[in-house]
Each structure stands twice: as C-alpha cells, then as structure tokens.
Amino acid sequence: MKRLLPRLLLGLPAVALLTLFFVLPYVEMVAMSFRAPAFGQPFGSGHTLMHYGRALGDPLYTGALVRSLLTGALITALCLLVSFPLALHLSRLQGRWHVVFYACIVSPLLIGVLVRNFGWMVLVAVDGPFNRWAMAAGLIERPVRVLFTQGIVVMALVHVFTPFMVLPIATALRNVRPELREASASLGAGAFETFRRVTLPLSFPGVQAGVTLVFVLSVAAYVTPALLGGQGIAYMPAVVVRELIGSFAWPFGAALAVIMAASTLAVVTVFTLATHRLAERTRA
Amino acid sequence: MTQIDIIGLTKRYGTTLALDGVTLQAREGELVSLLGPSGCGKTTTLRCIAGFMDPDGGDILADGASVTDLPPQRRDFGVVFQNYALFPHLTVFENVAYGLGVRRVPKAEQRTRVAEALAMVRLQGLEDRLPRALSGGQQQRVALARALVIRPRLLLLDEPLANLDARLREEVRWLIRDVQQRARITAFYVTHDQAEAMALSDRIAVMKAGRVAQFATPREIYQRPAEAYVARFTGEANIIPVRPRDRTAGGGFHVPFGGVVLPVSGVEGIRPGDAAMLMLRPEALSITDPGAPDAIPALVLGAAFLGAALACEVSLADGMRLRLQASPHGTVQPGMTVGLAVDTAHAWLMPDIPQ
Ligand SMILES: Nc1ncnc2c1ncn2[C@@H]1O[C@H](COP(=O)(O)OP(=O)(O)OP(=O)(O)O)[C@@H](O)[C@H]1O
Ligand SMILES: [Mg+2]
Numbered sequence: 001m002k003r004l005l006p007r008l009l010l011g012l013p014a015v016a017l018l019t020l021f022f023v024l025p026y027v028e029m030v031a032m033s034f035r036a037p038a039f040g041q042p043f044g045s046g047h048t049l050m051h052y053g054r055a056l057g058d059p060l061y062t063g064a065l066v067r068s069l070l071t072g073a074l075i076t077a078l079c080l081l082v083s084f085p086l087a088l089h090l091s092r093l094q095g096r097w098h099v100v101f102y103a104c105i106v107s108p109l110l111i112g113v114l115v116r117n118f119g120w121m122v123l124v125a126v127d128g129p130f131n132r133w134a135m136a137a138g139l140i141e142r143p144v145r146v147l148f149t150q151g152i153v154v155m156a157l158v159h160v161f162t163p164f165m166v167l168p169i170a171t172a173l174r175n176v177r178p179e180l181r182e183a184s185a186s187l188g189a190g191a192f193e194t195f196r197r198v199t200l201p202l203s204f205p206g207v208q209a210g211v212t213l214v215f216v217l218s219v220a221a222y223v224t225p226a227l228l229g230g231q232g233i234a235y236m237p238a239v240v241v242r243e244l245i246g247s248f249a250w251p252f253g254a255a256l257a258v259i260m261a262a263s264t265l266a267v268v269t270v271f272t273l274a275t276h277r278l279a280e281r282t283r284a
Numbered sequence: 285m286t287q288i289d290i291i292g293l294t295k296r297y298g299t300t301l302a303l304d305g306v307t308l309q310a311r312e313g314e315l316v317s318l319l320g321p322s323g324c325g326k327t328t329t330l331r332c333i334a335g336f337m338d339p340d341g342g343d344i345l346a347d348g349a350s351v352t353d354l355p356p357q358r359r360d361f362g363v364v365f366q367n368y369a370l371f372p373h374l375t376v377f378e379n380v381a382y383g384l385g386v387r388r389v390p391k392a393e394q395r396t397r398v399a400e401a402l403a404m405v406r407l408q409g410l411e412d413r414l415p416r417a418l419s420g421g422q423q424q425r426v427a428l429a430r431a432l433v434i435r436p437r438l439l440l441l442d443e444p445l446a447n448l449d450a451r452l453r454e455e456v457r458w459l460i461r462d463v464q465q466r467a468r469i470t471a472f473y474v475t476h477d478q479a480e481a482m483a484l485s486d487r488i489a490v491m492k493a494g495r496v497a498q499f500a501t502p503r504e505i506y507q508r509p510a511e512a513y514v515a516r517f518t519g520e521a522n523i524i525p526v527r528p529r530d531r532t533a534g535g536g537f538h539v540p541f542g543g544v545v546l547p548v549s550g551v552e553g554i555r556p557g558d559a560a561m562l563m564l565r566p567e568a569l570s571i572t573d574p575g576a577p578d579a580i581p582a583l584v585l586g587a588a589f590l591g592a593a594l595a596c597e598v599s600l601a602d603g604m605r606l607r608l609q610a611s612p613h614g615t616v617q618p619g620m621t622v623g624l625a626v627d628t629a630h631a632w633l634m635p636d637i638p639q
Contacts, residue, residue, distance in 0.1 A: 179369035182336050185356040186363040187383035187434060197382070201373050281373040281414065 033255035042250040051255035061239065061256060065263060068236035071154065072218035072264075078158045079214045080207065083165035087206070088199075090166060091173035105167070108160045117227040120156050121147060148230030156224050161217055165210035172206030173199065175284055204282045208275060212268055219264050236260045285312045286347050286437040286470050288333070293342035295328050302328045303339065304494035310438070310487075313468040315461070317481040319517065320491030326474040329491075330442050333472060335359050346437055362431030364441040368423045370415040376402075376426050377411040383434035401433040404463055421452045428460065432467060439464065439471040445480065457484060478518050482506065490514045507630070510551060511637040512561045522564040522606045528633060530556045537633050542580035542600050546626055550633025559636040568630030569608035571596070571616060572623040579623025582606070587616050598624065 033051055038044030055061045090101050108116070124130045124146035131143040146152050176199055184194040222237040229235065240260065244253035272279070288310045295303040303325045310316040318326040331337040333344055335356035344352050351359050370379050380401055384394045402408055405425040415423055424444060431439060444460065445453040461484050464471050475481050481488050482502045489499040490513075498510040509515040512523045528537035529545065536549040539562055546562075554560050572579050582598040585605070593609040596616055600606065606624070610616050 177367075177369065179365050179367065180371060182334070182356065183363065183365060183369040183371070183430075184382070184386075185336075186334055186359075186361060186440075187430070188357050188360070188386045189382075190355075190357050193386055197386075198371060278373075 029254050030258055032251055033258050035251040037249060037251055042248055048251075051252045052259070054252065055255050055259055060234070061259075064234045064236045064239045065260060067234070068219050068260070069263060069267060071150070071235070072215050073267075075154055075157045075161065075218040076211055076215045078154065079161050079165045080211060082158060083162055083169060083210065084203075086162070087166045087169035087173055087203070090170040106163045109163055113160075113223050114227075116160065117156065117224055120152065120228055124152055147228065148232060150229065150233055153225050153229045153233075156228055157218055157221055160224070161214045164213045164217065168209035168213070169203055169206035172203045176202045201278065202282055204275070204278050205284060208272070208279055211271065215268065215271075216264055219260070285468060287312050288438055288470055288472075289343075289345040289348075290329075290333065291343045291345070293329065293332055293339045293344070295325075295332060295337070295339050302494055303332070303342075306342070306491075306494070306496055308472075308489050308496060308499060310470045310472060313465075313470055314486040315464050315471045315473055315484060317473045317475055317485040317488045318491055319475060319478060319481040319488050320497075321476060321517070324491040325494040326476070326491055327442055330440050330472060330474050333438070334361055334363050334440050359438075360434070360436050361438045361440055362434060362436035364424075364427050364431050364439070364444045366443045366446050368415070368420075368427040368447075370423055370426055370430070372415055375412050375414055376407075376418070379415065379426055380430045380433050382430060387434070397433055398429075401429040404432065404466070405429045405459060420448050421456060424448065424456055425459070428463065432463065432469070435467075436469065439469050441471065442474045443476070444473075445475075445477075453480075460484065482518070488518075490517055506565075508551075508632055509563065509634060511634050512563070513637070513639055515561075515563045515632070515634065520566050520607060522566070522569070522608075524562045524564065524604060524606075525636065526560055526562045526633070527558070528554060528556050528560055539633060541626075542582075542602075542604070542624070544578050544580060544626075546628050546631060548628050548631040548633050551635055554633060554635050561634045561636055563632040563634060564606065564626065565630050566595075566607050566609045568627045569606060570625050570627065571608070571610045571614065572625045574621055574623040576623050576625065579625060582622055582624045584616055584618050584620045584622055586618050598622070600624075 032043065034047045034049065036044040036046040036048050037051075086105060090098070090105060093101055111119075122128055126143045126145065126147075130146065131140070134140045135143070180198050180202070181194050184198050189197065220237055221235075222241065225233070225235045226238055236256070237260070240253055240256045243249045243256060247253075288308075290306060290308040293303050293306040294301070306325065306329050308316065308318075308329075318329060320326055328337070332339045335351070335354060339352070342352075343350050346359070371382065374382065377398055380398045381394045384397060389397070398411075402411070405428050407422060407425040407429065410418065410422065415426065418426065424447075427444070441460065445456055448456060457480060460473075473481075473484060485502055487499060487501055488505050490497045490505060492513055498505055498514045500508075505514060506518050509518065512521075515521040515523060524541065526539050526541055528539045528550075530538050532538055532547045534547070534549070536547050537554065537556065537560075539546045539548050539560075541562060548562065550560070574581055580600060582600050585597045585599055587597075587610070588595045589612060590609075592612065594612045594614060594616060596608050596610050598606050598608065608624070616622065
C-alpha cells in the first residue's frame with residue numbers, strides 16, 4: 001500500500017491528458033446531444049431526447065449509418081485481403097529490402113489527403129489514364145464514369161488504409177518463431193497446412209489490431225467520400241458535418257455523432273467478443 | 285526401426301565451412317550422440333538430417349534409401365528442439381495431436397495415441413493447458429510426446445536439456461533414454477555435455493570443427509580416445525607430450541615418463557620415436573611412498589577435498605603438472621613430496637595431432 005501514491009503520481013500525466021483531450025470532449029458531445037434546439041443560435045436552454053428520436057426514426061439518417069457501417073466492413077475485408085500477402089512478404093524480408101518494402105507500404109500515408117484524392121480524380125476522369133488504358137486494352141468500348149461512385153471511394157480508402165492493416169500483421173508474423181514452422185514440417189505438414197494451422201492463427205493479434213483500426217477509420221472517413229463520392233451518396237460523417245456546420249444544429253449533429261460512435265464501438269465490441277477465444281490463445 | 289547412414293556431409297555458410305565431411309551411422313534402435321564444443325557443427329548436422337537445411341554435399345540414407353532430396357514433412361523424423369518450439373496457441377493435447385491431425389488420423393485414435401504418448405513421458409492431467417502455463421520440464425515432455433506420437437523413423441534431439449536446471453536435467457535425461465529404449469527408436473542426440481553423452485549414448489561422435497574426430501562407444505571414447513582433443517573433451521585428462529621408445533611384446537609402446545619407462549597401449553599407427561601424446565586420466569595416477577619401486581617423485585602443489593576423493597595437483601621434477609585423485613583418507617598436503625604410481629591400464633598413447 002505504501003507504493004500506491006507514487007504509482008498514482010506516475011499515472012497522473014496520462015490521466016490528465018486523457019481527461020482533457022478524450023473524456024471531456026466526449027462528455028461535452030453527449031451533453032450537447034440532449035440540449036433543446038433553438039432558432040438563430042446553436043442550441044437553446046433545457047434538455048430533450050427528441051434528437052435521438054428524430055435521428056433513429058428517419059431512414060435518411062439510419063440509411064446513411066447502415067451504409068457507412070457496411071462500407072466500412074467492406075473496406076476492412078478488402079484491406080485484409082490485400083494486406084495479408086503484403087504483410088507475409090514484409091515479415092520475411094531482412095535488411096535493406098525490408099526498409100525499401102516498408103517505405104512502399106507506408107507511402108500512401110506520406111501524401112496529403114487532398115493531393116491523394118486529386119490524384120484519384122485525375123486518374124479515373126472520363127478522359128483520364130484509366131479510361132484511356134482500359135479502352136486501349138479493349139476492356140471497355142467507351143469511357144466509363146468511375147468518379148462519384150461507391151467503388152472509387154472503397155478503392156481509395158482501401159489504398160490509404162492498407163498500411164494500418166499491413167504493419168500490425170507483419171509485426172505479429174515476425175513474432176512467429178521460425179522453429180514453429182520447422183516443427184510443423186517435421187510433424188508432416190506441408191507448406192499450406194503449416195500456414196493454415198500455425199502461421200495464420202498466430203497472426204491473429206495483428207489481424208485484430210488491423211481490422212479494428214481500419215474499420216474505425218473507414219466509418220469515420222470524411223474527406224475521401226466527400227471528394228470522390230460526390231453528392232449522390234450520403235455517408236454518416238458527411239451528414240454529421242452538414243448538421244453541425246451547414247445547419248448549425250449542434251444538438252442534433254451531436255446526437256448523430258454519438259450514434260455513429262456508439263454503433264462503431266458496438267461493432268468493434270462484437271468483433272472482439274466473437275474472436276475472444278482466438279485472441280486469448282494467441283496473445284504474445 | 286530404421287538405420288540411418290550419413291555419408292560425407294558438407295555444408296558451407298558463406299565462407300565458413302560448417303561441415304567438412306561428416307560420416308555417421310545409427311543402427312536400428314541406437315542412440316547416437318553428437319558431442320562437441322560450441323560451433324563445431326552439431327546443430328548444422330542435425331538440421332541437415334531433419335531436412336530443414338540442404339547440405340552442399342554428401343548423402344543421408346534411411347534404411348539404405350536416400351532422403352536427402354525429401355522435404356522434412358516427407359521424412360517422418362521427429363524433432364525435439366532446444367527451446368521446445370511448442371505451438372503457443374494450441375493446448376498440450378492439440379500440440380501432441382498435431383502430427384496425427386496432419387495425417388488425418390481419426391479423432392478416436394488420436395485420443396488414444398495422445399494419451400499413450402503423454403503417459404510415456406509421464407505427463408497427465410495437463411491436456412487442456414496452453415504451453416505458456418507449463419514449466420520448462422513439462423514443456424520438454426510435451427515436445428517429446430509430440431515427436432514420438434507420430435511413431436517417427438528417427439528421433440532428433442538438439443540439446444533438449446539445455447534450458448533445464450541441473451536436477452530436472454538429470455530426470456529428463458533418464459526419461460529420454462527410457463522412452464527411446466522402450467519405443468526402440470533410432471535417435472541422434474546433440475549435446476555439449478560429455479557426462480550427458482556418456483550416460484545416454486550407445487555411441488558418441490565427438491565433433492571437431494565440422495568433422496567427426498572419433499565415433500565409438502562411450503567406453504572406447506573415454507578409455508581409448510583417438511586424439512588428445514577427444515580425451516580432453518570426454519573427461520579430465522593429463523595430456524603429456526612424449527616420445528615412445530619402442531614397441532612392447534604385447535603390441536603397446538615403451539614410453540619414458542618422469543624417469544621411468546611405462547608400457548602403455550595406444551592408437552595404431554604411432555611409430556616409435558615420433559612425437560606422441562600420453563593420456564593419464566586422474567584415476568590412472570595414485571600416490572604412494574616416494575621410496576617405492578618405479579614411483580615417480582612429485583611435489584604436491586594443492587589438494588581439494590571433494591568428499592569421495594581428494595583432488596590433487598602435483599608437479600614432477602621437470603615442472604610438468606598433473607592432476608589426480610587421491611584417497612580422501614590420506615594425509616596429502618601441499619608442499620609434501622610424494623611418489624606417483626601409474627596404473628598403465630588407464631594410460632593411453634595418442635598421435636600428436638594439432639588441436
Ligand atoms: N546461419 C548461419 N550463417 C552463418 N554461419 C553459421 C550459421 N549457422 C551456423 N553457422 C556457423 O557454422 C558453424 C557450426 O554451427 P552450429 O550451429 O552447427 O554449431 P553447434 O555445434 O550446434 O554449436 P552450439 O553448441 O553453440 O549450438 C559455426 O561456426 C557457426 O558460426
Ligand atoms: Mg547448436
């Protein structure tokens with residue numbers, strides 16, 4: 001018990017930082033979502049539950065929420081598919097080639113979000129390189145519209161979130177001791193069997209981290225869907241921003257934001273609980 | 285029940301020659317130890333046999349058929365690793381059943397065979413634990429059971445006891461020997477502990493810089509080493525440079541030593557007059573009265589009481605220092621002048637081979 005005070009003191013800066021930048025804003029946001037609306041100012045006096053009722057009762061909002069969550073799941077799944085082979089390769093490289101490949105993996109993050117999305121716009125424009133090459137290759141007869149579709153949004157987000165999936169998986173794979181593969185082989189398992197029974201399950205800590213990160217980031221992505229998705233498709237973050245800034249309706253916007261955060265958290269929690277046994281077995 | 289022949293194995297890492305023509309054999313049910321100091325190529329040899337590594341030259345035969353080109357999963361050799369290499373995400377049961385699952389053995393048979401294997405290594409009641417919840421000794425038993433359950437043609441063990449404390453090491457050592465004998469399984473056992481190799485092995489290959497310096501039974505290796513390197517590595521030995529004078533009638537050599545001439549046997553091919561090395565194990569020397577016939581006068585430099593014996597260091601007239609074990613009931617003290625008697629049955633003459 002004598003040690004308790006120094007420990008508390010050690011934890012203090014972290015607690016203070018978390019409170020200031022994490023807890024307080026959330027508390028403020030949640031509090032805001034219960035305030036009464038008002039004309040001519042962001043919010044009125046008094047409290048109400050009406051914003052939640054409105055948000056959950058209107059298919060415009062629930063539709064955007066479901067679309068955001070489903071798109072997030074799709075992006076996460078595609079990201080995982082693309083990232084696993086990359087992570088496997090990265091984890092087996094040594095020395096200089098490891099550095100080079102690592103740099104390639106993180107390169108999407110080195111470009112600013114506007115430049116990156118402008119790049120996509122140029123690439124897939126009706127008279128852009130994508131259409132010209134596809135036509136030259138005989139894949140399409142006339143230019144197709146790629147911009148302002150859901151497909152390009154998914155593609156661009158998979159591209160930029162890949163590093164968040166590759167790096168944790170590669171780290172987990174690096175922690176799989178090579179003798180385990182040898183032990184597996186000596187027990188009669190071929191390369192695929194060893195991958196399925198040893199390498200894949202032991203990569204799970206990385207997969208869990210990557211999936212959680214990419215899902216949360218995808219659902220919350222704002223700029224890319226706004227630039228590449230156009231006005232036609234409403235995703236939740238854009239709706240929230242519109243209410244908060246466009247309509248100046250802080251309480252309603254806050255309620256939408258809280259609903260979005262809670263839904264994301266719920267999905268992550270379900271995923272964590274569903275994979276609890278595997279995570280427990282494979283934790284380092 | 286398989287005979288393994290290893291013929292002229294070579295392996296190079298970059299510029300270092302790790303294996304330089306290793307030739308070995310393990311007959312059916314035999315346990316052969318690879319003994320040698322760090323870096324002499326024991327692990328490399330074992331990894332080539334297991335198939336984790338391709339030798340640059342040489343051949344590995346199992347019952348006369350080459351396995352050199354087979355991948356490890358098609359060799360049917362069980363491997364026990366120094367750090368156990370248990371699958372951390374699988375329980376004890378699942379670890380042991382791994383090789384059976386891979387072979388699509390029916391579940392019911394898996395259960396009986398896993399239970400048998402765990403009984404063999406005397407580890408029961410821990411089937412549902414993960415490896416991280418086991419002690420080192422328990423992990424080693426699981427590793428052994430996992431390798432045995434597939435009924436491998438050959439068992440390969442790379443310093444399986446190195447990570448255990450002294451008492452456990454003794455216990456698991458006997459367990460390994462017992463299991464190996466009961467399963468009548470051919471085995472290669474890597475160690476750098478000569479006592480371990482002596483106690484366990486049917487035959488020992490003493491390795492020296494990527495070659496086999498001597499391959500023989502523990503008794504032969506200890507009593508009739510092929511060179512001073514082997515003598516030093518297999519126990520305490522006084523190694524004395526000598527020049528044998530001539531042959532004895534019995535095929536041995538007359539070796540002048542400390543003012544007397546000893547009749548000793550030795551390695552074939554030594555020529556009288558050549559430089560040679562005389563091995564005197566501590567038990568070949570005893571302390572007598574300085575006046576006794578053929579006693580070599582010596583000065584006691586130090587004596588340490590070890591319980592069962594008195595370890596002494598003495599020096600001869602020419603300054604040569606020797607270690608020996610005297611009776612713990614004697615009165616030997618540093619500074620005393622004593623006589624040394626040599627039991628020539630425990631002396632051995634070896635060629636002078638550079639270390
Ligand atoms: N991957 C490698 N790359 C380069 N050299 C290596 C490699 N592995 C081993 N060597 C070298 O090959 C020689 C034999 O190594 P090996 O591991 O077989 O020795 P060992 O007898 O098992 O030693 P220890 O008792 O220390 O385990 C050593 O000189 C070692 O430095
Ligand atoms: Mg080794």
